[in-house]
Amino acid sequence: MPYLGGEETVKELRRALSNPHVQGDPLRHRSTVLRVIRLPSLVEYVQQPLTAGLRDRAACVRRVAVLGWAKLHSLQPHADIDAAVVNELYSMLRDNDPVVMVNCLRALEEILKEEGGVAVNKAIAHHLLNRLKECDVWGQCEVLGVLQRYRPHSEEELFDILSLLDPCLLSPSVPVMAATLGLFLSLCCRGLPAVSLAALRRAQGPLLAACGSASPEMKFTALCHVQLLLRSLPGLMGEHYKRFFCGYAEPAYIKQRKMQVLVELVNDDNVGFVLDELKGYCTDVSPDTAQAAISAIGRIGRSYSDQCLEILTGLLGLKQEHITSVVVQTMRDLVWVCPQCSESVCEALEGCEDTLQDSQGRQALLWLLGVHGDRVSSVRSEMAAGVKTELLTATMRVFLCRPAETQDTLGRLLHYCIEEEADMNVRDQALLYYRLLHCGIEETRSVLQGRRSDPSLGVLIGRPAEPVSQWARSFNTLEPLRQCNAGAESAPQAAPYHLALDPEPSLDLCDPLNPSQDRQETGEMAALHRGVAWDQHRAHEHQDGPAADVPGPSRPVKVYHLLVPVADQ
Known part of the structure; x- marks a missing residue:
């Protein structure tokens, strides 16, 4: 075999590229050109045959020659063409062969990438539009993408372009329809926002067909774009809600995306059917699918709270660990948005603490206890660090509204967390609360008792x-697939905290770096642990100040925890 780049190789290359039999065979010609271009030593010899190939009579030769220049630029991006x-290449946009025309667009996009791609003027735009029907699916998508850079000079020209594009909105090919709709937008x-909305309504048919595609990838992409459309037309596909019911064999990510769409399509006419369908998904064998279904019911509960609470309460009766945990978290989020549901939620929570085994579910239960402790009769919790922190906050909040019943529990809990707890985060939290109590009841209440809900989030309907x-810019791109804002709502969120902290430090707070003060706090904690009344303890420490008003006790509350023994010490 001759040395690559030698004189004999160059002669053989020129003979092959000028051979009419090689040129007449598209595969052989393409293989010869692209194989030679990859050899740096032969690049300078291939430019002349590529230039001659642009003017060849055979369309297959022109196609390969155009792609050859694009390949040459990609191998040597810093070399000037x-x-x-x-x-x-610009003049070849008027080539009789539509494949050559599309290849020229693609080659110019690559070569002129640093300059912004192909410069589309009025003549080029109208020529591409008139020849759009001659191209295949890939070519039509390429042409429609390039035309997004063109801006018509008059309203009359704009409507002429829209008239030419209108049939493509109903194209059976989903990529062509999506590219056309992207150009419309x-x-x-x-x-012309009214024209954009009309185009969205016309495109719903092909999008619905794509949502039923046999390809999971196509189906997922179509569902993501349906969510984009629903942001501007919330009730667009409400009558077709059954098209978004989940199939048994569908992947979990398809089911979760369909449930997100179902939440957007709920109205007074179909809410019963949608909730019945989602209720069936709550017991799915996949925990992720079951969690997404329960969260979807919770989101619908912002508008239809009674029906959703009935379903969520029934799910608590199943006594399944992963279902109970997600239901409690969903109820917590629902109470935060819809405070009118708090009484029903608190009644439904009784007895579910035995089923909760994960820390997120326990934290949600303790948050509900802390915020609505006067309505929950009994709970039980235990050991994870996050649960301990939530238990501290919940007990402090209950103490502020029911001090006589919670004082002993709070004292033993603070004593344990400060003296025996190994987790420093929990210990620091306990020290913070203990020192906060020294500042006074009103100061403690101003910090811990913030808002219990946030109705300003509004309803879905x-x-x-x-x-x-x-x-509009993200339509027919990968951006809708990367967006996680809709997916984030499918998972229960962390407990909401709204603390009205004083930006200025209080002089009454203890110095955490003073060891003598820690020893003093140990004695004070022992006094509080022995059950000394809080008002007496405060009067002993601050004799000059009046005792804070403490609200009277209400009905008994039982707070059992496994951080310390329940029995009296």
């Missing part, structure tokens, strides 16, 4: 539609 070649989202311009 002759301006005559770029002009030749690019042209109309700012100046009747929310204002977003302008199409906010998401």
